[in-house]
Amino acid sequence: MxxxxxxxxxxxxxxxxxxxxxxxxxxxxxxxxxxxxxxxxxxxxxxxxxxxxxxxxxxxxxxxxxxxxxxxxxxxxxxxxxxxxxxxxxxxxxxxxxxxxxxxxxxxxxxxxxxxxxxxxxxxxxxxxxxxxxxxxxxxxxxxxxxxxxxxxxxxxxxxxxxxxxxxxxxVINDNAEYKFEIGKAITLREGTDVTIIATGLEVSESLAAAEKLAADGISAEVINMHTIKPLDEASVVAAAAKTGKIVTVEEHSVIGGLGSAVCDVVAEKAPAKVMKIGVNDTFGESGPAVELIKKYGLDADSIYAKVKAFVK
Missing domain, CATH: 3.40.50.970 (Thiamin diphosphate (ThDP)-binding fold, Pyr/PP domains)
Structure with missing residues:
Protein backbone atom coordinates (compact mmCIF):
# COMPACT_ATOMS: atom_id res chain seq x y z
CA MET A 1 0.00 0.00 0.00
CA VAL A 172 -4.87 14.27 2.53
CA ILE A 173 -8.35 12.72 2.80
CA ASN A 174 -10.49 14.85 0.46
CA ASP A 175 -8.63 14.21 -2.78
CA ASN A 176 -11.58 12.91 -4.78
CA ALA A 177 -13.81 14.10 -7.61
CA GLU A 178 -16.93 14.22 -5.42
CA TYR A 179 -15.45 16.63 -2.88
CA LYS A 180 -17.21 19.99 -2.61
CA PHE A 181 -16.56 22.70 -0.04
CA GLU A 182 -19.35 25.00 1.04
CA ILE A 183 -19.26 27.30 4.06
CA GLY A 184 -21.63 25.98 6.71
CA LYS A 185 -22.21 22.57 5.08
CA ALA A 186 -20.77 19.52 6.84
CA ILE A 187 -19.56 16.49 4.88
CA THR A 188 -20.43 12.91 5.83
CA LEU A 189 -17.29 10.89 5.13
CA ARG A 190 -18.51 7.56 6.50
CA GLU A 191 -21.99 6.19 7.09
CA GLY A 192 -22.83 4.51 10.40
CA THR A 193 -25.74 3.50 12.61
CA ASP A 194 -24.45 3.09 16.18
CA VAL A 195 -22.71 6.40 16.88
CA THR A 196 -21.88 9.64 15.06
CA ILE A 197 -18.40 11.14 15.31
CA ILE A 198 -18.38 14.84 14.41
CA ALA A 199 -14.80 15.99 13.95
CA THR A 200 -12.99 19.09 12.75
CA GLY A 201 -9.47 19.96 11.57
CA LEU A 202 -6.74 17.35 11.91
CA GLU A 203 -9.05 15.25 14.08
CA VAL A 204 -11.11 14.27 11.03
CA SER A 205 -8.44 11.87 9.75
CA GLU A 206 -7.87 10.54 13.27
CA SER A 207 -11.61 9.94 13.64
CA LEU A 208 -11.78 8.07 10.34
CA ALA A 209 -8.98 5.79 11.53
CA ALA A 210 -10.82 5.28 14.83
CA ALA A 211 -13.99 4.37 12.94
CA GLU A 212 -12.10 1.63 11.10
CA LYS A 213 -11.01 0.15 14.42
CA LEU A 214 -14.56 0.39 15.78
CA ALA A 215 -15.88 -1.44 12.72
CA ALA A 216 -13.58 -4.33 13.50
CA ASP A 217 -15.36 -4.57 16.87
CA GLY A 218 -18.78 -4.52 15.25
CA ILE A 219 -19.51 -0.86 16.02
CA SER A 220 -20.83 1.15 13.08
CA ALA A 221 -19.57 4.73 13.38
CA GLU A 222 -20.72 7.57 11.19
CA VAL A 223 -18.02 10.22 10.63
CA ILE A 224 -18.92 13.83 9.81
CA ASN A 225 -16.37 16.46 8.84
CA MET A 226 -17.57 19.72 10.40
CA HIS A 227 -15.12 22.08 8.73
CA THR A 228 -17.22 25.15 9.53
CA ILE A 229 -17.79 25.76 13.22
CA LYS A 230 -19.76 28.92 12.57
CA PRO A 231 -22.26 28.89 10.99
CA LEU A 232 -22.66 25.31 12.21
CA ASP A 233 -24.52 22.84 9.99
CA GLU A 234 -27.35 22.35 12.46
CA ALA A 235 -29.33 20.14 10.07
CA SER A 236 -26.49 17.59 10.03
CA VAL A 237 -26.35 17.55 13.82
CA VAL A 238 -30.11 17.09 14.15
CA ALA A 239 -30.08 14.31 11.56
CA ALA A 240 -27.21 12.54 13.33
CA ALA A 241 -29.00 12.74 16.67
CA ALA A 242 -32.09 11.17 15.14
CA LYS A 243 -30.10 8.52 13.28
CA THR A 244 -27.72 7.17 15.93
CA GLY A 245 -28.81 8.82 19.17
CA LYS A 246 -25.17 9.12 20.27
CA ILE A 247 -22.79 11.89 19.20
CA VAL A 248 -19.06 12.26 19.86
CA THR A 249 -17.33 15.53 18.99
CA VAL A 250 -13.57 15.53 18.39
CA GLU A 251 -11.43 18.66 18.15
CA GLU A 252 -7.86 19.82 18.72
CA HIS A 253 -9.21 22.61 20.88
CA SER A 254 -10.58 23.09 24.36
CA VAL A 255 -13.80 21.19 25.08
CA ILE A 256 -15.05 24.55 26.36
CA GLY A 257 -16.50 26.83 23.71
CA GLY A 258 -15.44 25.00 20.56
CA LEU A 259 -17.04 22.43 18.25
CA GLY A 260 -18.34 20.33 21.15
CA SER A 261 -20.06 23.28 22.77
CA ALA A 262 -21.59 24.38 19.46
CA VAL A 263 -22.95 20.88 18.83
CA CYS A 264 -24.30 20.61 22.38
CA ASP A 265 -26.19 23.89 21.95
CA VAL A 266 -28.01 22.42 18.94
CA VAL A 267 -28.64 19.04 20.55
CA ALA A 268 -30.04 20.58 23.75
CA GLU A 269 -32.40 22.85 21.85
CA LYS A 270 -33.47 20.78 18.87
CA ALA A 271 -32.52 17.10 19.12
CA PRO A 272 -31.91 15.59 22.58
CA ALA A 273 -29.23 12.89 22.42
CA LYS A 274 -26.20 11.69 24.35
CA VAL A 275 -23.05 13.66 23.58
CA MET A 276 -19.42 13.08 24.55
CA LYS A 277 -16.84 15.79 23.89
CA ILE A 278 -13.25 14.80 23.06
CA GLY A 279 -10.72 17.62 23.10
CA VAL A 280 -8.31 19.42 25.41
CA ASN A 281 -9.80 19.18 28.90
CA ASP A 282 -9.50 22.60 30.59
CA THR A 283 -5.72 22.52 30.69
CA PHE A 284 -2.76 24.17 29.01
CA GLY A 285 -0.52 22.26 26.63
CA GLU A 286 3.19 21.62 27.04
CA SER A 287 6.33 21.44 24.97
CA GLY A 288 6.97 18.23 23.05
CA PRO A 289 6.77 16.53 19.63
CA ALA A 290 3.38 17.21 18.05
CA VAL A 291 2.46 13.57 17.43
CA GLU A 292 3.34 12.63 21.01
CA LEU A 293 1.29 15.50 22.39
CA ILE A 294 -1.73 14.43 20.37
CA LYS A 295 -1.40 10.97 21.91
CA LYS A 296 -0.83 12.28 25.44
CA TYR A 297 -3.92 14.48 25.28
CA GLY A 298 -6.06 11.63 23.96
CA LEU A 299 -6.63 13.01 20.47
CA ASP A 300 -5.07 10.20 18.40
CA ALA A 301 -7.05 7.47 16.63
CA ASP A 302 -6.39 4.83 19.32
CA SER A 303 -7.60 7.12 22.11
CA ILE A 304 -10.69 8.16 20.15
CA TYR A 305 -11.45 4.49 19.42
CA ALA A 306 -11.21 3.53 23.11
CA LYS A 307 -13.36 6.46 24.28
CA VAL A 308 -16.05 5.96 21.65
CA LYS A 309 -16.17 2.21 22.30
CA ALA A 310 -16.72 2.80 26.01
CA PHE A 311 -19.32 5.48 25.25
CA VAL A 312 -21.32 3.19 22.95
CA LYS A 313 -21.12 0.14 25.25
Missing amino acids: SEVKKIATRESYGNALVELGKEHEDLVVLDADLAEATKTGMFKKAFPERHIDCGIAECNMIGVAAGIAATGKVPFASSFAMFAAGRAFEQVRNSVGYPKLNVKIGATHAGISVGEDGATHQCNEDIALMRTIPGMIVINPSDDVEAKAAVKAAYEHVGPVYLRFGRLAVP
Whole structure:
Protein backbone atom coordinates (compact mmCIF):
# COMPACT_ATOMS: atom_id res chain seq x y z
CA MET A 1 0.00 0.00 0.00
CA SER A 2 1.34 3.41 -0.97
CA GLU A 3 2.03 5.87 1.82
CA VAL A 4 -0.67 8.48 2.46
CA LYS A 5 0.35 11.96 1.34
CA LYS A 6 0.65 14.42 4.25
CA ILE A 7 0.70 18.21 3.99
CA ALA A 8 0.45 20.89 6.70
CA THR A 9 -2.56 23.14 6.15
CA ARG A 10 -0.36 26.21 6.69
CA GLU A 11 1.41 25.16 3.47
CA SER A 12 -1.98 24.93 1.78
CA TYR A 13 -2.76 28.46 2.97
CA GLY A 14 0.37 29.87 1.36
CA ASN A 15 -0.22 28.03 -1.91
CA ALA A 16 -3.87 29.07 -2.05
CA LEU A 17 -3.01 32.74 -1.55
CA VAL A 18 -0.60 32.63 -4.49
CA GLU A 19 -3.20 31.06 -6.76
CA LEU A 20 -5.86 33.55 -5.70
CA GLY A 21 -3.39 36.39 -6.10
CA LYS A 22 -2.98 35.50 -9.77
CA GLU A 23 -6.71 35.86 -10.31
CA HIS A 24 -7.56 38.79 -8.05
CA GLU A 25 -5.53 41.99 -7.95
CA ASP A 26 -7.54 43.27 -4.97
CA LEU A 27 -6.13 40.57 -2.68
CA VAL A 28 -3.59 41.89 -0.17
CA VAL A 29 -1.68 39.81 2.39
CA LEU A 30 -0.47 41.13 5.73
CA ASP A 31 1.84 39.37 8.14
CA ALA A 32 3.31 39.98 11.59
CA ASP A 33 6.96 39.12 10.96
CA LEU A 34 6.09 35.44 10.49
CA ALA A 35 5.91 35.11 6.71
CA GLU A 36 8.18 32.06 6.63
CA ALA A 37 6.24 30.23 9.34
CA THR A 38 2.74 31.14 8.15
CA LYS A 39 3.84 30.44 4.56
CA THR A 40 2.65 33.83 3.33
CA GLY A 41 6.23 34.24 2.21
CA MET A 42 5.11 32.42 -0.95
CA PHE A 43 2.75 35.29 -1.71
CA LYS A 44 5.40 37.85 -0.83
CA LYS A 45 7.75 36.29 -3.36
CA ALA A 46 5.10 36.27 -6.09
CA PHE A 47 3.50 39.64 -5.34
CA PRO A 48 5.86 41.75 -3.19
CA GLU A 49 3.87 44.92 -3.88
CA ARG A 50 0.77 43.35 -2.31
CA HIS A 51 2.42 41.94 0.80
CA ILE A 52 2.78 44.05 3.95
CA ASP A 53 4.93 42.99 6.89
CA CYS A 54 3.49 44.78 9.90
CA GLY A 55 6.18 43.54 12.27
CA ILE A 56 5.55 41.92 15.64
CA ALA A 57 2.44 44.05 16.15
CA GLU A 58 -0.64 41.94 15.53
CA CYS A 59 -3.08 44.46 16.99
CA ASN A 60 -1.81 47.09 14.59
CA MET A 61 -1.91 44.56 11.72
CA ILE A 62 -5.64 43.98 12.26
CA GLY A 63 -6.19 47.74 12.26
CA VAL A 64 -4.26 48.07 8.99
CA ALA A 65 -6.30 45.21 7.52
CA ALA A 66 -9.51 46.96 8.54
CA GLY A 67 -8.37 50.13 6.80
CA ILE A 68 -7.45 48.26 3.64
CA ALA A 69 -10.82 46.51 3.63
CA ALA A 70 -12.53 49.89 3.92
CA THR A 71 -10.95 50.87 0.59
CA GLY A 72 -12.57 47.90 -1.16
CA LYS A 73 -9.63 45.53 -1.21
CA VAL A 74 -9.61 42.06 0.37
CA PRO A 75 -6.92 41.69 3.05
CA PHE A 76 -5.77 38.39 4.54
CA ALA A 77 -4.14 39.15 7.90
CA SER A 78 -1.85 36.31 8.97
CA SER A 79 -0.19 35.23 12.21
CA PHE A 80 -0.14 32.38 14.71
CA ALA A 81 -3.59 31.61 16.14
CA MET A 82 -2.44 32.62 19.63
CA PHE A 83 -1.65 36.12 18.37
CA ALA A 84 -4.33 36.55 15.70
CA ALA A 85 -7.21 35.44 17.94
CA GLY A 86 -5.68 36.02 21.37
CA ARG A 87 -3.44 39.06 21.38
CA ALA A 88 -5.51 40.94 18.80
CA PHE A 89 -8.98 39.96 20.04
CA GLU A 90 -10.09 43.50 20.83
CA GLN A 91 -9.06 44.78 17.40
CA VAL A 92 -10.70 41.82 15.64
CA ARG A 93 -13.90 42.43 17.61
CA ASN A 94 -14.08 46.22 17.39
CA SER A 95 -12.25 47.06 14.15
CA VAL A 96 -13.38 44.11 12.02
CA GLY A 97 -16.41 42.42 13.57
CA TYR A 98 -18.36 45.47 14.72
CA PRO A 99 -18.19 47.32 11.35
CA LYS A 100 -18.56 43.99 9.48
CA LEU A 101 -15.47 44.63 7.38
CA ASN A 102 -14.30 42.22 4.71
CA VAL A 103 -11.16 41.04 6.53
CA LYS A 104 -9.92 37.45 6.41
CA ILE A 105 -7.80 36.19 9.29
CA GLY A 106 -5.37 33.40 8.44
CA ALA A 107 -4.43 31.86 11.79
CA THR A 108 -1.71 29.23 11.59
CA HIS A 109 -0.03 27.08 14.27
CA ALA A 110 -3.29 26.41 16.12
CA GLY A 111 -3.77 23.74 18.80
CA ILE A 112 -1.30 21.57 20.68
CA SER A 113 0.21 20.27 17.42
CA VAL A 114 2.37 23.41 17.46
CA GLY A 115 4.55 21.02 19.47
CA GLU A 116 7.84 22.21 20.86
CA ASP A 117 6.74 25.87 20.93
CA GLY A 118 4.92 24.99 24.14
CA ALA A 119 1.85 26.11 26.07
CA THR A 120 2.19 29.84 25.37
CA HIS A 121 1.89 29.25 21.62
CA GLN A 122 -0.53 26.30 21.62
CA CYS A 123 -3.83 28.11 21.20
CA ASN A 124 -6.68 25.82 22.21
CA GLU A 125 -9.10 28.69 22.77
CA ASP A 126 -9.25 30.48 19.40
CA ILE A 127 -12.42 28.85 18.05
CA ALA A 128 -14.23 29.75 21.28
CA LEU A 129 -13.05 33.35 21.04
CA MET A 130 -13.84 33.85 17.36
CA ARG A 131 -17.28 32.23 17.36
CA THR A 132 -18.47 34.72 19.98
CA ILE A 133 -17.91 37.65 17.60
CA PRO A 134 -21.18 38.47 15.81
CA GLY A 135 -21.01 37.79 12.07
CA MET A 136 -17.64 36.02 12.18
CA ILE A 137 -17.32 32.90 10.01
CA VAL A 138 -15.08 30.24 11.63
CA ILE A 139 -13.49 27.54 9.46
CA ASN A 140 -11.15 24.72 10.52
CA PRO A 141 -10.14 22.65 7.45
CA SER A 142 -9.15 19.00 7.73
CA ASP A 143 -6.50 18.70 5.02
CA ASP A 144 -4.68 20.32 2.09
CA VAL A 145 -7.59 20.05 -0.35
CA GLU A 146 -10.07 21.50 2.10
CA ALA A 147 -7.74 24.26 3.26
CA LYS A 148 -7.24 25.54 -0.29
CA ALA A 149 -10.98 25.39 -0.94
CA ALA A 150 -11.65 27.23 2.33
CA VAL A 151 -9.28 30.08 1.44
CA LYS A 152 -11.05 30.50 -1.91
CA ALA A 153 -14.47 30.43 -0.23
CA ALA A 154 -13.29 32.96 2.33
CA TYR A 155 -12.21 35.32 -0.44
CA GLU A 156 -15.59 34.99 -2.14
CA HIS A 157 -17.55 35.53 1.08
CA VAL A 158 -18.21 39.19 1.87
CA GLY A 159 -17.55 39.71 5.56
CA PRO A 160 -15.08 38.66 8.27
CA VAL A 161 -13.72 35.11 8.21
CA TYR A 162 -11.43 33.29 10.64
CA LEU A 163 -9.41 30.46 9.04
CA ARG A 164 -7.60 27.98 11.32
CA PHE A 165 -4.49 26.18 10.02
CA GLY A 166 -1.98 23.78 11.53
CA ARG A 167 1.77 23.31 11.66
CA LEU A 168 1.73 19.50 11.57
CA ALA A 169 1.54 17.67 8.24
CA VAL A 170 -1.76 15.76 8.09
CA PRO A 171 -3.14 13.10 5.70
CA VAL A 172 -4.87 14.27 2.53
CA ILE A 173 -8.35 12.72 2.80
CA ASN A 174 -10.49 14.85 0.46
CA ASP A 175 -8.63 14.21 -2.78
CA ASN A 176 -11.58 12.91 -4.78
CA ALA A 177 -13.81 14.10 -7.61
CA GLU A 178 -16.93 14.22 -5.42
CA TYR A 179 -15.45 16.63 -2.88
CA LYS A 180 -17.21 19.99 -2.61
CA PHE A 181 -16.56 22.70 -0.04
CA GLU A 182 -19.35 25.00 1.04
CA ILE A 183 -19.26 27.30 4.06
CA GLY A 184 -21.63 25.98 6.71
CA LYS A 185 -22.21 22.57 5.08
CA ALA A 186 -20.77 19.52 6.84
CA ILE A 187 -19.56 16.49 4.88
CA THR A 188 -20.43 12.91 5.83
CA LEU A 189 -17.29 10.89 5.13
CA ARG A 190 -18.51 7.56 6.50
CA GLU A 191 -21.99 6.19 7.09
CA GLY A 192 -22.83 4.51 10.40
CA THR A 193 -25.74 3.50 12.61
CA ASP A 194 -24.45 3.09 16.18
CA VAL A 195 -22.71 6.40 16.88
CA THR A 196 -21.88 9.64 15.06
CA ILE A 197 -18.40 11.14 15.31
CA ILE A 198 -18.38 14.84 14.41
CA ALA A 199 -14.80 15.99 13.95
CA THR A 200 -12.99 19.09 12.75
CA GLY A 201 -9.47 19.96 11.57
CA LEU A 202 -6.74 17.35 11.91
CA GLU A 203 -9.05 15.25 14.08
CA VAL A 204 -11.11 14.27 11.03
CA SER A 205 -8.44 11.87 9.75
CA GLU A 206 -7.87 10.54 13.27
CA SER A 207 -11.61 9.94 13.64
CA LEU A 208 -11.78 8.07 10.34
CA ALA A 209 -8.98 5.79 11.53
CA ALA A 210 -10.82 5.28 14.83
CA ALA A 211 -13.99 4.37 12.94
CA GLU A 212 -12.10 1.63 11.10
CA LYS A 213 -11.01 0.15 14.42
CA LEU A 214 -14.56 0.39 15.78
CA ALA A 215 -15.88 -1.44 12.72
CA ALA A 216 -13.58 -4.33 13.50
CA ASP A 217 -15.36 -4.57 16.87
CA GLY A 218 -18.78 -4.52 15.25
CA ILE A 219 -19.51 -0.86 16.02
CA SER A 220 -20.83 1.15 13.08
CA ALA A 221 -19.57 4.73 13.38
CA GLU A 222 -20.72 7.57 11.19
CA VAL A 223 -18.02 10.22 10.63
CA ILE A 224 -18.92 13.83 9.81
CA ASN A 225 -16.37 16.46 8.84
CA MET A 226 -17.57 19.72 10.40
CA HIS A 227 -15.12 22.08 8.73
CA THR A 228 -17.22 25.15 9.53
CA ILE A 229 -17.79 25.76 13.22
CA LYS A 230 -19.76 28.92 12.57
CA PRO A 231 -22.26 28.89 10.99
CA LEU A 232 -22.66 25.31 12.21
CA ASP A 233 -24.52 22.84 9.99
CA GLU A 234 -27.35 22.35 12.46
CA ALA A 235 -29.33 20.14 10.07
CA SER A 236 -26.49 17.59 10.03
CA VAL A 237 -26.35 17.55 13.82
CA VAL A 238 -30.11 17.09 14.15
CA ALA A 239 -30.08 14.31 11.56
CA ALA A 240 -27.21 12.54 13.33
CA ALA A 241 -29.00 12.74 16.67
CA ALA A 242 -32.09 11.17 15.14
CA LYS A 243 -30.10 8.52 13.28
CA THR A 244 -27.72 7.17 15.93
CA GLY A 245 -28.81 8.82 19.17
CA LYS A 246 -25.17 9.12 20.27
CA ILE A 247 -22.79 11.89 19.20
CA VAL A 248 -19.06 12.26 19.86
CA THR A 249 -17.33 15.53 18.99
CA VAL A 250 -13.57 15.53 18.39
CA GLU A 251 -11.43 18.66 18.15
CA GLU A 252 -7.86 19.82 18.72
CA HIS A 253 -9.21 22.61 20.88
CA SER A 254 -10.58 23.09 24.36
CA VAL A 255 -13.80 21.19 25.08
CA ILE A 256 -15.05 24.55 26.36
CA GLY A 257 -16.50 26.83 23.71
CA GLY A 258 -15.44 25.00 20.56
CA LEU A 259 -17.04 22.43 18.25
CA GLY A 260 -18.34 20.33 21.15
CA SER A 261 -20.06 23.28 22.77
CA ALA A 262 -21.59 24.38 19.46
CA VAL A 263 -22.95 20.88 18.83
CA CYS A 264 -24.30 20.61 22.38
CA ASP A 265 -26.19 23.89 21.95
CA VAL A 266 -28.01 22.42 18.94
CA VAL A 267 -28.64 19.04 20.55
CA ALA A 268 -30.04 20.58 23.75
CA GLU A 269 -32.40 22.85 21.85
CA LYS A 270 -33.47 20.78 18.87
CA ALA A 271 -32.52 17.10 19.12
CA PRO A 272 -31.91 15.59 22.58
CA ALA A 273 -29.23 12.89 22.42
CA LYS A 274 -26.20 11.69 24.35
CA VAL A 275 -23.05 13.66 23.58
CA MET A 276 -19.42 13.08 24.55
CA LYS A 277 -16.84 15.79 23.89
CA ILE A 278 -13.25 14.80 23.06
CA GLY A 279 -10.72 17.62 23.10
CA VAL A 280 -8.31 19.42 25.41
CA ASN A 281 -9.80 19.18 28.90
CA ASP A 282 -9.50 22.60 30.59
CA THR A 283 -5.72 22.52 30.69
CA PHE A 284 -2.76 24.17 29.01
CA GLY A 285 -0.52 22.26 26.63
CA GLU A 286 3.19 21.62 27.04
CA SER A 287 6.33 21.44 24.97
CA GLY A 288 6.97 18.23 23.05
CA PRO A 289 6.77 16.53 19.63
CA ALA A 290 3.38 17.21 18.05
CA VAL A 291 2.46 13.57 17.43
CA GLU A 292 3.34 12.63 21.01
CA LEU A 293 1.29 15.50 22.39
CA ILE A 294 -1.73 14.43 20.37
CA LYS A 295 -1.40 10.97 21.91
CA LYS A 296 -0.83 12.28 25.44
CA TYR A 297 -3.92 14.48 25.28
CA GLY A 298 -6.06 11.63 23.96
CA LEU A 299 -6.63 13.01 20.47
CA ASP A 300 -5.07 10.20 18.40
CA ALA A 301 -7.05 7.47 16.63
CA ASP A 302 -6.39 4.83 19.32
CA SER A 303 -7.60 7.12 22.11
CA ILE A 304 -10.69 8.16 20.15
CA TYR A 305 -11.45 4.49 19.42
CA ALA A 306 -11.21 3.53 23.11
CA LYS A 307 -13.36 6.46 24.28
CA VAL A 308 -16.05 5.96 21.65
CA LYS A 309 -16.17 2.21 22.30
CA ALA A 310 -16.72 2.80 26.01
CA PHE A 311 -19.32 5.48 25.25
CA VAL A 312 -21.32 3.19 22.95
CA LYS A 313 -21.12 0.14 25.25
